[in-house]
Amino acid sequence: MSIVATDLSRTVEDAAAHLYVWALKDIPQDLRDALADAAGRETSVTGQRVLQTILRNVNVAEEEKNLVCQDTGLAVYYCSVGEHFPLHPARIYAALKEGTERATVEHPLRSNTVHTLTRENTGPNVGFRIPIVHWDFVPDWDGLDVKCVPKGSGSENMSFLKMCVPADGVTGIKKFVLESIVGAGGKPCPPGIVGVGIGGSADYAMHLAKEAIARPVGTSNPDPLVAQLEDELKDLLNETGVGPMGLGGDVTVLSVHVENADTHMTLNPVAVNYQCWAARRASAHVALDGSVTYERDA
Amino acid sequence: MAAHEVTFPITDPAEILKLRAGDEVIVQGHIIGIRDRTQIRIFDQGVEPPMDLTGAFLLHTAPGVRKLGPGRYEKICIGTTTSARMVRFTEGLGSQYGVRAICGKGGFPDEAIEPMQRLQMVYFAIVGGAAALETTQIEEIEEVAWEELMPECLWKFRVKDFGPLTVGIDAHGGSLYRDVQDRAHKKLEEIYARL
Numbered sequence: 001m002s003i004v005a006t007d008l009s010r011t012v013e014d015a016a017a018h019l020y021v022w023a024l025k026d027i028p029q030d031l032r033d034a035l036a037d038a039a040g041r042e043t044s045v046t047g048q049r050v051l052q053t054i055l056r057n058v059n060v061a062e063e064e065k066n067l068v069c070q071d072t073g074l075a076v077y078y079c080s081v082g083e084h085f086p087l088h089p090a091r092i093y094a095a096l097k098e099g100t101e102r103a104t105v106e107h108p109l110r111s112n113t114v115h116t117l118t119r120e121n122t123g124p125n126v127g128f129r130i131p132i133v134h135w136d137f138v139p140d141w142d143g144l145d146v147k148c149v150p151k152g153s154g155s156e157n158m159s160f161l162k163m164c165v166p167a168d169g170v171t172g173i174k175k176f177v178l179e180s181i182v183g184a185g186g187k188p189c190p191p192g193i194v195g196v197g198i199g200g201s202a203d204y205a206m207h208l209a210k211e212a213i214a215r216p217v218g219t220s221n222p223d224p225l226v227a228q229l230e231d232e233l234k235d236l237l238n239e240t241g242v243g244p245m246g247l248g249g250d251v252t253v254l255s256v257h258v259e260n261a262d263t264h265m266t267l268n269p270v271a272v273n274y275q276c277w278a279a280r281r282a283s284a285h286v287a288l289d290g291s292v293t294y295e296r297d298a
Numbered sequence: 299m300a301a302h303e304v305t306f307p308i309t310d311p312a313e314i315l316k317l318r319a320g321d322e323v324i325v326q327g328h329i330i331g332i333r334d335r336t337q338i339r340i341f342d343q344g345v346e347p348p349m350d351l352t353g354a355f356l357l358h359t360a361p362g363v364r365k366l367g368p369g370r371y372e373k374i375c376i377g378t379t380t381s382a383r384m385v386r387f388t389e390g391l392g393s394q395y396g397v398r399a400i401c402g403k404g405g406f407p408d409e410a411i412e413p414m415q416r417l418q419m420v421y422f423a424i425v426g427g428a429a430a431l432e433t434t435q436i437e438e439i440e441e442v443a444w445e446e447l448m449p450e451c452l453w454k455f456r457v458k459d460f461g462p463l464t465v466g467i468d469a470h471g472g473s474l475y476r477d478v479q480d481r482a483h484k485k486l487e488e489i490y491a492r493l
Contacts, residue, residue: 046299046464053431054427057425057428057429060434064430064434066374066430067362067429068430069377069426069427069428070433107374108364109362110361110362110363154379154380174493175493178490182479185475185479186405186423189426189427241478242478243478245425276426277427
């Protein structure tokens with residue numbers, strides 16, 4: 001590697017280490033607002049108990065400089081790499097892995113990563129194909145955006161895929177989302193963000209559902225037809241009464257985010273990926289000269 | 299819905315019988331941290347746990363800690379995991395070891411209701427994800443066994459004002475989870491008819 005690339009590699013590593021810990025400690029403002037709003041309209045006693053405890057916890061995390069949730073998750077990064085950014089994605093990946101490992105050892109953070117068959121812990125939150133990195137490439141640009149979305153297992157375990165058929169239509173999509181979230185009950189730490197991916201292929205629908213949860217609460221899909229589906233699903237889910245932590249109440253979800261892709265004429269895939277209330281995300285912009293700007297959403 | 303304070307481990311089952319689904323509970327005393335691999339070792343591999351679980355309060359956790367020395371750990375961040383994965387151990391914990399309370403998040407499915415009633419046990423719901431707060435309520439990690447399962451060891455914590463917890467399943471056959479799910483599924487039928 002050239003000197004420029006070596007320095008940039010170190011910069012990306014530092015950014016990853018910072019992002020991972022920042023995301024785990026500091027819940028985004030849109031989530032704080034949505035949770036406060038939820039507490040304002042929840043009428044059940046148990047629901048209020050849960051929401052007040054959540055709000056208290058977000059403040060305690062800040063005061064104690066501690067993690068909001070003990071589940072440091074699997075480290076997941078989304079990278080947008082500019083065409084003229086001098087560090088190759090292979091090196092970016094290595095730097096993200098180093099940064100994740102460093103943050104885990106230095107903080108220290110709980111290590112969650114295990115071999116999928118032996119279940120032996122691999123050590124510092126990295127392993128074979130871990131962290132998970134999603135790539136996007138941007139023409140006519142020389143920067144790098146990195147978004148860290150550490151995802152806990154309680155909500156990731158509540159992921160569902162159904163290959164609806166075209167004749168199931170939009171009703172089939174709605175029913176599947178409803179039955180998935182009611183069935184999940186309190187397990188994914190509601191109220192959170194329901195990510196829904198529709199269209200594409202089986203794997204791509206789940207990818208889209210995952211992308212959807214990384215969007216801030218209060219944003220809508222740019223396609224009005226899809227945005228309408230988001231609003232309708234949110235209202236219907238909040239009619240079910242599952243409530244905070246599945247103990248009953250008015251607020252089952254804070255938001256529903258749908259991401260879509262066109263699909264094959266015989267396909268109608270729908271994927272659901274739940275994001276718990278502790279929806280953690282943090283971003284960094286790395287410029288060509290090695291300067292880093294930290295923003296919630298890059 | 300009543301509010302209670304209970305100190306664990308308990309010796310008098312009346313402490314459990316007074317609790318009803320939906321009640322609020324604050325816990326004092328000592329609680330035991332346990333998780334998937336810990337219970338797989340006890341029940342599937344037949345290894346006796348090196349801690350007394352009589353009258354105990356078990357917490358579904360795998361804490362984030364810093365090692366201070368041999369067998370000594372400092373808390374970093376301690377929170378609670380999803381219970382449903384571990385429901386099949388309920389019967390054995392109660393009948394073989396005398397456990398009285400299991401605490402986790404997300405609830406136990408209905409198969410836990412009957413053994414909990416028969417063995418006079420309760421399930422406490424904690425607020426999942428609220429680990430920063432939970433950590434402040436754990437005063438000390440007093441004992442650790444099976445360190446090779448880190449972080450899924452057997453942990454003994456001393457707690458102060460641990461909660462607020464909600465009684466999710468009581469020892470009288472009551473379950474908030476079953477009630478909520480029954481109502482939600484009825485509501486779904488209503489919604490489906492409108493779609």
